[in-house]
Amino acid sequence: MEKKSQTEKKAINIQSVERALNILEFLSKMQNPVGVAEISEVLGINRTTIYGLLNTLITSDYVIRSEVNGKYTISGKMYSLSYTYPNRLPVVRFAMRYMQELANRYDITVHLGALSIRNDVLLVNAQFPSNMQNIRSGSIFPLHASSMGKVILSYLSEEKREALLEACDMRAYTRYTITDRDALRGELSAIREQGYGRDMEEYIDGTSCVAFPIFNDKDEIVAAMSVSGTLEQIDSRLDAIITDGLRCSKQCSAEMGWGVYNR
Secondary structure, rough: OOOHHHHHHOOOOHHHHHHHHHHHHHHHHOOEEEEEEHHHHHHHOOOHHHHHHHHHHHHHHOOOEEOOOOOOEOOOEEEEEEEEEEEEEHHHHHHHHHHHHOOOOOOOOEEEEEEOOOOOOEEEOOOOOOOOOOOOEEEEOOOHHHHHHHHHHHOHHHHHHHHHHHHHHHHHHHHHOOOHHHHHHHHHHHHHHHHHEEEEOOOOOOOOEEEEEEEEOOEEEEEEEEEEEEEEHHOOOOOHHHHHHHHHHHHHHHHHHOOOOOO
C-alpha cells in the first residue's frame, strides 16, 4: 500500500480537533486562567468557535471555567493523563538502574527530570533506597531553583537558554533562591565547567541536591539526574556523590549514543 503524501495527510485533518488541541496546549503553558478574548487573539480563532470548543472540553473534564472570573485553565484530568507519559520516555529505561544504584549506595532519593512543555522541570522518575517505595512521577520543579532545572538550562543552546531565562519569573522559594538573572547566568556557566549543578536550600529549606546531565546521541541534554537529601546527608559525602553521579550520568549518556564520553 502506498503511503499518503504530506498534502493528503493534511487534507484529512479534522479542524475542530486540531483547534481543540491547540487550545489545550496554549492553556497548559499559562500560569493563570485565561479569558476567551486572549485565547482567540493568540490562536487566531473567532470567539464563537472558541466558546464551543471550550464547552466541549469542559464537558469532557479537560478544562475548568472559573466561577469567579469566567476564565479557563486545564483540569487535573490533563495532569493525570500526563503521569503515564514520563515513564515511557527512552531516557527512563536507560537511567533507572543508575538511579537505583545511587539510591541504594547512599541510602538517598534520586530523581530524573526533563524539560516540560510548560518550560519547568517535570519529574519523570524517582528511585528510593530498596527499603522505600517509589513516588509518583509528574511533580514539577522550577528551572531556576532546582539542581535539575539549572543543569538543564546550562546545556541548552544559548538562544533557548536566554529565552527561558527571560520568561522565568525568578520567584523566591526560600531565602537562598537565586532571584537575579545575572547571578543565575554566572552559576550556569560554572555548571558547564564542572559538569554538575547544586541546589542548597534554594527550593525547599533544609534540602540539598546535586544534579548531573544526561545527553543523547545528538549531544543534546534530554534529562538531569539528581541525588537529593538533607544538607547533612549530601554535604557529608559530597565528593563521593559527585564522583559517582558523574560516572553514572556519563555511562547512561553513552548508552543513549552520546559519543563524547570524556565531557
